[in-house]
Amino acid sequence: MRALHPAPMHDTTIAAIASPPGVGAVALIRISGPDAAGIASRVFAGRRPSEWIPRQQHWGRFVGAEGESIDEGLLTYFPGPGSFTGEDVVEIACHGGILVTRRLLEALFHAGAEPAEPGAFSQRAFLNGKIDLTQAEAIMDLISAQTDLAIRAAGQQLAGTLGSEIESIRKDLIALLAHVEAYIDFPEEDIEPDSVELLAGSMDQMLGRLDHLLATADQGRILREGIRTVICGPPNAGKSSLLNRLLGFDRAIVSDQAGTTRDTIEEFINLKGIPLRLVDTAGIREGAGEIEREGIERTRAQIAGAELILHVVDASESRAMVEEIAPPSASRLVLVLNKADLPRHPDWADAEGVPISCLETGSIEGFRQHLYDLLSAGTGLGSANLTAINARHQACLKNARRDLADAKRLLEQGESPEFVASSLHAALGAVGEVIGRTDIEEILGEIFSRFCIGK
Numbered sequence: 001m002r003a004l005h006p007a008p009m010h011d012t013t014i015a016a017i018a019s020p021p022g023v024g025a026v027a028l029i030r031i032s033g034p035d036a037a038g039i040a041s042r043v044f045a046g047r048r049p050s051e052w053i054p055r056q057q058h059w060g061r062f063v064g065a066e067g068e069s070i071d072e073g074l075l076t077y078f079p080g081p082g083s084f085t086g087e088d089v090v091e092i093a094c095h096g097g098i099l100v101t102r103r104l105l106e107a108l109f110h111a112g113a114e115p116a117e118p119g120a121f122s123q124r125a126f127l128n129g130k131i132d133l134t135q136a137e138a139i140m141d142l143i144s145a146q147t148d149l150a151i152r153a154a155g156q157q158l159a160g161t162l163g164s165e166i167e168s169i170r171k172d173l174i175a176l177l178a179h180v181e182a183y184i185d186f187p188e189e190d191i192e193p194d195s196v197e198l199l200a201g202s203m204d205q206m207l208g209r210l211d212h213l214l215a216t217a218d219q220g221r222i223l224r225e226g227i228r229t230v231i232c233g234p235p236n237a238g239k240s241s242l243l244n245r246l247l248g249f250d251r252a253i254v255s256d257q258a259g260t261t262r263d264t265i266e267e268f269i270n271l272k273g274i275p276l277r278l279v280d281t282a283g284i285r286e287g288a289g290e291i292e293r294e295g296i297e298r299t300r301a302q303i304a305g306a307e308l309i310l311h312v313v314d315a316s317e318s319r320a321m322v323e324e325i326a327p328p329s330a331s332r333l334v335l336v337l338n339k340a341d342l343p344r345h346p347d348w349a350d351a352e353g354v355p356i357s358c359l360e361t362g363s364i365e366g367f368r369q370h371l372y373d374l375l376s377a378g379t380g381l382g383s384a385n386l387t388a389i390n391a392r393h394q395a396c397l398k399n400a401r402r403d404l405a406d407a408k409r410l411l412e413q414g415e416s417p418e419f420v421a422s423s424l425h426a427a428l429g430a431v432g433e434v435i436g437r438t439d440i441e442e443i444l445g446e447i448f449s450r451f452c453i454g455k
Contacts, residue, residue: 010087013039015108017101017118024096029089029105032121033114037077039088042111043104044075052077053426062094064103065110071100079403085121086128113182126436131437132163137390141224149273150223153388161388162213166434171211173404176202177424183417196411202410210401215390220388226268227375230306232299234322237312238338241358243280244269244359246368258350272372276308308375312336315355319347336367368400393434400430 013033019026037049046060057074064070073094083089119288122136137159145151156162171334179199229312231239247267265280281299303309303325311325315337327333335353337344341360354370358361389397407423 012114014116015113027096029092030083032087036088039113040110043107064107070103085124086130094233134163147270147275148364163435170431173428216388217394220390221401224261226277227307229276230279230302231307231310232281233312237314238358239312245358245364308332309333314339315344315348316342396430396433400427403427
């Protein structure tokens with residue numbers, strides 16, 4: 001096993017536009033590599049590199065290969081290793097026109113820079129030991145975050161919270177493995193019963209820490225993807241009205257005519273930091289026409305894949321025409337008793353549901369609070385600690401837990417220390433894979449390919 005930091009520096013110097021494509025007041029172009037200062041100086045008609053004060057902006061003109069003026073702007077120099085990538089980095093702030101940034105980037109390529117691949121800057125930061133893999137992934141999570149909670153979770157991971165915990169577990173595994181291998185080096189010494197108890201206790205503690213991290217997988221998935229929330233119920237119950245009120249604008253057509261919604265409508269909302277993917281569906285009823293029946297089938301398919309179901313009914317009408325919803329075992333179901341501004345029908349007198357009126361703003365706000373209380377308690381997203389692993393972390397930690405549990409079982413059964421050590425080595429490799437402290441070149445391309453160019 002080795003740390004995946006084989007070559008602290010690259011021979012090539014890369015450049016890319018680091019700001020989003022399009023027209024804006026300012027654009028940012030990033031250059032990183034051993035010749036970053038030299039390449040930047042060939043397009044910067046201002047102070048020479050020897051006059052650049054690190055981390056201070058310098059104003060000047062940017063010119064093309066023939067000396068023609070392209071733009072005026074600011075240049076900032078970050079000498080390595082005290083930069084994000086660990087290499088010499090130059091950042092150019094120019095005007096945000098599509099053509100001007102393209103021409104300036106072409107001038108940098110003509111001056112000797114190479115185009116950066118997606119994620120190349122973050123990958124260099126990882127390979128140069130500036131960040132671990134969890135921090136690299138947190139950059140993309142931060143960029144794509146859609147709620148304050150998602151930003152906070154990504155920020156904690158970017159600050160190294162998850163990486164520090166993984167590294168702590170890894171060091172404890174190394175210490176445990178050293179104890180076991182000491183018995184291998186001295187085969188005449190059997191592992192004493194009290195030593196077995198001590199080692200097994202240490203393994204139990206580490207299993208608990210792994211379980212704690214694995215328990216955050218759902219939080220991470222929710223923050224990254226949102227909770228799939230299906231709004232369903234009979235026609236004219238107010239499903240589309242509820243969608244519009246939760247969104248804050250008219251997204252779905254609302255009509256007194258039954259069967260207005262024929263297909264599903266999907267939108268995203270931020271529920272006090274918890275992301276919800278709302279799906280408005282066709283009303284479920286008997287005797288529908290062919291097109292409406294297709295919509296109802298799609299509704300049933302959405303219910304089958306839902307994590308949260310909002311079953312909306314008109315509480316002022318009889319319960320007889322309302323079809324009961326059987327939620328999947330992994331789903332939560334909330335009965336929404338709509339039209340609370342009207343007298344409630346006796347059929348719903350004892351119903352355990354949440355009364356609302358889509359005509360009353362206070363009622364909708366109360367419903368939003370009810371959903372937040374329900375989801376924050378059920379997902380743990382209301383807690384201060386938002387360490388949230390992703391699917392890759394989860395797979396690695398599950399493997400580590402399995403191998404560590406095998407090592408504990410073999411130890412307690414009195415098996416040879418070589419077998420115990422083998423399982424501990426496997427657990428150590430799986431834990432190290434989370435932060436890149438092992439030989440994992442094959443996964444780097446997959447991780448960094450999801451990045452934007454210039455990141």
